Amino acid sequence: MDPAGQHRDMMYCHECHDEWYRDEHGLTCPECGSDFTEIIEEDHDPRDHDDDDDDSMPDLEDHHPQHPLHHHDPFQPADDPEEGDISRLQWRQVGPGRFSVTGTVYRTVSPHGQGRDDGGANALGGFASILNNMIGGAARGQPAPEDAVHRFSYTSSARLAPRDAINPQAHMEPVDEMTNVLVGLMATFGEAPGGPNAQHPHGHPPHANGPGGGQMPFHPILALLNGMRPGNGTMGDFVYSQEGLDRIISQLMEQTQSSNAPGPASQQEIDALVRKPVTTEMLGSEGRADCSICMEEVNIGEEVTELPCHHWFHHPCVAAWLAEHDTCPHCRQGISKHERPSNTADGNTGASGVNNHGQMPGSFAMGDGPANDATLVQENWENSGSSQQDSSSGGIGDRIRRGLFGPPHR
Amino acid sequence: MSTGAKKRIMREYGECMSDTPPGMKITFDEQNMTEWEILLDGPEQSVYAGGHFKLKLTFPNEYPFKPPVVSFKTKIYHPNVSNDDKGSMCLGLLRPEEWKPPNKVVAVLRLIQTLLIEPNPDDAIEPSIANEYKENRKEFDKTAKDWVKRYAK
Incomplete structure (x- = not known):
């Protein structure tokens, strides 16, 4: 590009596409007098954009280093997915x-x-x-x-x-x-x-x-x-x-x-459950309680079996259930070893905490009339839900709630 | 069926008798206490108003460890009742895996009543009816009322 072997600045006019040597005519276009001119540099050739309508230097093309995409034709039938x-x-x-x-x-x-x-x-x-x-x-x-x-x-x-x-x-x-x-x-x-x-x-x-x-x-x-x-x-x-x-x-x-439901609890685990006599504190508000499985009334002093979640039942009743499902009939907490600590329910405060402590079976069956049963089912679920939130999928509780009370938006 | 289970059913029957949910009549055959016949009036605020539906409640041998089985003997157009000769209803606490022994028949009866007032299309046994209930409530109401007139009078 340097015809004389020594470097001379080449100028280019964007208006009329004229070209000249800077040392001959300066920065202003000698042809049209425009100021819209540029020094042509090796790495920046303004003529690249404009030489569509400028055939004055067709040979220059061949001197350019070959661009990797020089022959790239985006419209040719290529195999690569665009x-x-x-x-x-x-x-x-x-x-x-x-x-x-x-x-x-x-x-x-x-x-x-x-x-x-x-x-x-x-x-x-x-x-x-x-x-x-x-x-x-x-x-x-x-x-x-x-x-x-x-x-x-x-x-x-x-x-x-x-x-x-x-x-x-x-x-x-x-x-x-x-x-x-x-x-x-x-x-x-x-x-x-x-x-x-x-x-x-x-x-x-x-x-x-x-x-x-x-x-x-x-x-x-x-x-x-x-x-x-x-x-x-x-x-x-x-x-x-x-x-x-x-x-x-x-x-x-x-x-x-x-x-879907947990499998049976082992016989050893069932046998190892705590058995204790019913005390006054375990009775419902009406001073009565029953085993919520057989619905027989339970009297003070009678021996019942308490699960780790503190819900209690007649031993034969709950044993029959546990032999098929390792869950508490009330709150579905399991009795197996890898369960959560039994006192997670204690994290609940107020009425729900009390509910989780032995009163529930009684109050569920006798303390409240049938009119409240549906509500109780829901409350029980909320209790268990709060103590098992992350491990429980919650699906069943939701479904029961949905079944009882309609879609969840309520 | 164990004597414990029979005792419990007797107790529950007594409880239902002393406090029957409104719009419901329970018939109980002493020869076969595991099958209850229930006469249910369509709730006033529902499309089933004016209809009388006959249901059968069957207690399995494993009761209360397995849920009672509910079936509509009267044809009913409802997303949660199978549209066949069984007329079965199986959702919520009636599902075997969701049932737990402390649940009681009264709760089941209330569930049925609630579902007549407000069907649960998201847990439907009849997807097409559920879809119509959600998408074209007018048409659903019309058919449901029509079926009441035809089958539940």
Whole structure:
């Protein structure tokens, strides 16, 4: 750009696109007299923007260092998914070992697969490898050329854990393993996980994946099925719509219905329960009390069995219940060892605290007329709810309340 | 059924007799005390007003460790009552996993009455009726009243 070998400032006029040497004509355009001029610098050439209508120096183009995207044509049939093609991809960890992935990928490839260069192919592979890297980068897939629009939509959520108000939740495998999710994604890109060279476990040779082959892709569903076999997933692990998810949740709830309630308490634990004679303090406000299971009146001095939550019953009555459910018939607190300390109920103040101390069975059955029964059920639930808030799912209490008193807005 | 359970049912019957919820009549067959027949008037403030509904309350052998079973013998258009010959109602404290022994029949009867006044479409046994109740209340009311005239007079 320095014709004489020594540096001379070149000027450029934005008005008339004229060019001149600064030492010859100064900063003002000699052609039109405009002040809107600029010194042309190596890293800043104003003519780049304007040379559409200025053919005066066509050769300059060739002297520019080649920009990496010099031949990039965004409108050529490229294989890489544009940013806009991947929509609503959300990857969230919703809990330990539980993930939620939502995403839609639209992929359009023209039949002229030959036209694409390596950059295009790698872009898709790059996307897949990003996903892979998130779980340790074990598998790496290469996209296969495809002549179709593939839409991959995945919706998932964590498994519903069975309700257990007292005990720590058992470890549950999430419904969808991260790898399954990836397998689904990979399959949509036309490749089973493990890349083209991975040996298929079922002995099928990996399908040809030559660049520019332009082969017909697997049917997306087949690809999904194919991709899932290597993993430990089954078709039922995938849902593709809100309805599907709802259906699976209902199914899970039905399957776990019987196990929804805690299992039985052990005979040793039942035998180890405190037995004590009924005292005056344990009676209701009317000086009477009964066992709320058999509804027989209980007299002072009679021996009853008290649970860690301080609710008491006839021993045979409560033993029969505990042999099937490790919960207090009143407040559903368990009697097993890993329960919370029995005095959590003491945290309640006022009337509810009193309620939790032996008065309740009596008052529940006799102290209050039937007119208040429904209310009492609710109060009991609120008591238990406040002492077990974090461990209890609250669902059952809510449902009872809903059943009794309508939707929760009340 | 254990004698304890029978005793409890007898007690509960006595309690219901001495304080029957309004609009309700309980018939009790001494030969078979585990099946109660209940005649329920549609609550005034509900679409079921003017109707008389016959219900059956069956106590399982495991009562009170398992909940009583409620079924409508009279056809009723309601999101929480199955629209078949069983007419079963299973929600709230009537669910086996939510039932607890201290719950009493009176509470069950009150639940039924409350549900006639205010159905619970979010815990429905008939999703289509629940949907109509939520989306097209007018149409629901019309059909419910029509069924009262047809089946519950």
